[in-house]
Amino acid sequence: TLLQIGRWLADKHPEISSPDQWTRNLAAEFVAAVDQMHKGQYALNKRHYDADTNLSANAKKNILATIKAFFQDMHEWEWIKRRFDPTRSFKVPGHIITAAKTPPRVLSEDVWAKLIWAGLNLTEDDIEPYNLTRDSLTPVHKYPIEMLQALVSIWLFAGLRSDEIRRLRVACIRWQQPQEDDT
Secondary structure, three states, rough: OHHHHHHHHHHHHHOOOHHOOOHHHHHHHHHHHHHOOOEEEOOOOHHHEEEEEEOOHHHHHHHHHHHHHHHHHHHHOOOOOOOOOHHHHEEEEHHHHHHHHHOOOOOOHHHHHHHHHHHHOOOHHHHOOOEEEOOOOOOOOOOHHHHHHHHHHHHHOOEEEEEHHHHOOOOOOOOOOOOOOOO
């Protein structure tokens, strides 16, 4: 990726020969150029270039993350003078972030029913062993089956995404008491 960035720089600004010469304006120009790049553009092998296909949003995010990390490291290690803030200058535009998000899929009822059945009937046999060595033929699971069953239940019935599940605190559940009829 850094070589592709260097090829862009050599094509558009041959007078720039060192990272120390980058400015905030050049960084802004680069972000705009990444937004317009095509698949394989500035790649070493020109046969991968496709002028009809824009880079994917994730590819654009990766290029900007690479150049941001490069300049952050250069500044942190004091290899170049700090002329701009890489975090702000190489910020991914909002429309690229939006395009990179995977839209939720609507599952058909039969697929959803199969997922619920599989989740509620999860056993150790359904889980691939974490470590199966020649010394031991006994499968070793990284997590207890009870924890995995709890995670599956949370995923199925709470509608939480994996990052939201990871942020749950210990003992965050509240047990619901059965209500007695007043009759």
